[in-house]
Amino acid sequence: MKFEDSFKHKGLRKKLVEEIKNKGIEDERVLDAIGKVPRHLFMDSSFLEFAYIDKAFPIGSGQTISQPFTVAFQTQLLEINKGDKVLEVGTGSGYQSCVLMEMGAKVYTIERQKPLYLKAKTLLSDLGYKARQISYGDGYKGLPAWAPFDRIIVTAGAVEIPESLIQQLKPGGILVIPLGRDTQVMKRIRKTAGDIHIEEEHGSFRFVPMLGDKANDR
Numbered sequence: 701m702k703f704e705d706s707f708k709h710k711g712l713r714k715k716l717v718e719e720i721k722n723k724g725i726e727d728e729r730v731l732d733a734i735g736k737v738p739r740h741l742f743m744d745s746s747f748l749e750f751a752y753i754d755k756a757f758p759i760g761s762g763q764t765i766s767q768p769f770t771v772a773f774q775t776q777l778l779e780i781n782k783g784d785k786v787l788e789v790g791t792g793s794g795y796q797s798c799v800l801m802e803m804g805a806k807v808y809t810i811e812r813q814k815p816l817y818l819k820a821k822t823l824l825s826d827l828g829y830k831a832r833q834i835s836y837g838d839g840y841k842g843l844p845a846w847a848p849f850d851r852i853i854v855t856a857g858a859v860e861i862p863e864s865l866i867q868q869l870k871p872g873g874i875l876v877i878p879l880g881r882d883t884q885v886m887k888r889i890r891k892t893a894g895d896i897h898i899e900e901e902h903g904s905f906r907f908v909p910m911l912g913d914k915a916n917d918r
């Protein structure tokens with residue numbers, strides 16, 4: 701069966717949720733969402749046995765599906781409320797998008813690499829996940845046509861905070877972005893009603909680098 705989610709998968713997922721809980725994820729809504737999304741369906745079949753290990757894995761085009769702990773950590777930092785309009789930069793496999801949708805977010809996501817964009821678009825629709833928008837393009841520029849957003853999450857390492865993303869954030873909004881070249885510091889930026897940006901740092905991570913506008917797939 702192509703989209704089988706067996707008792708075995710569900711059991712492994714339950715264990716994964718326990719594992720990331722032990723690693724410090726406290727938000728029950730985030731843990732519930734991780735418990736619901738069948739991560740094995742976002743990975744190539746040859747990697748199925750790794751789907752519920754807390755590790756990043758290759759998804760093609762030189763990219764990876766983020767480690768479950770990292771997905772949970774970024775999602776927790778976002779403080780998602782039901783109905784929030786969320787922009788994700790770096791659709792990748794589409795897994796993070798689905799975690800956000802399970803929490804009741806309206807998801808707009810953008811991917812820079814066409815094969816991944818096409819694959820995620822098909823997969824999400826096959827699995828019945830309804831993103832508001834899945835776009836192909838340079839997420840460094842955000843998605844101005846659908847702005848402003850309550851929340852923005854960047855899932856590739858950026859060397860600077862894109863001004864366009866700050867602009868596309870609502871007052872009271874939150875941006876979560878890994879910042880740095882080789883390793884990244886997880887930054888959370890809150891935009892206040894008075895347009896003041898409050899920055900916090902939340903530990904060190906390793907992401908694939910954010911691609912510029914002239915990557916060679918165009």
Ligand code: SAH
Pocket residue numbers: 763764765766789790791792793794795796797810811812813816837838839840855856908909910911912
């Ligand atoms: N959120 C993904 C993880 C993806 S890894 C998941 O859940 O699977 C980071 C992704 O960001 C890669 O797919 C990469 O191609 C994409 N990316 C890199 N630079 C980008 C850019 N400028 N705009 C949009 N996507 C970008």
